[in-house]
Amino acid sequence: MLKIRFKRSGRKKQPFYRIVVMDVRTKRDGKVLEELGFYNPMTKTLHINRDRTIVRLDNGVQPTKVVQNLLRKSPLF
Incomplete structure (x- = not known):
């Protein structure tokens, strides 16, 4: 099963x-x-x-809860 989720990068105490x-x-x-x-x-x-x-969402990929909240808050969706 595929999911839309975060991949962390950045430095210590400066997440990206x-x-x-x-x-x-x-x-x-x-x-x-x-x-x-x-x-x-x-x-x-x-x-x-x-x-x-x-x-991706139309093809059935599920977002995680955090990503889903970001998508709802973004003006694009």
Whole structure:
């Protein structure tokens, strides 16, 4: 099963997350099938590739709860 979830990057105490499509069995920082955008919680910056995200959601990919909340709050959706 595929999920849209965060992949953490950045330095210690300065998180930066990439919004990616991954298999649920892979580790948090494991192999990515597709990168859809990023989220910086320090500056509250959010960038999402709207077209690819809609295609993935239509194909049955489930977002995690945190990503789902971000998608609801974003003006694109």
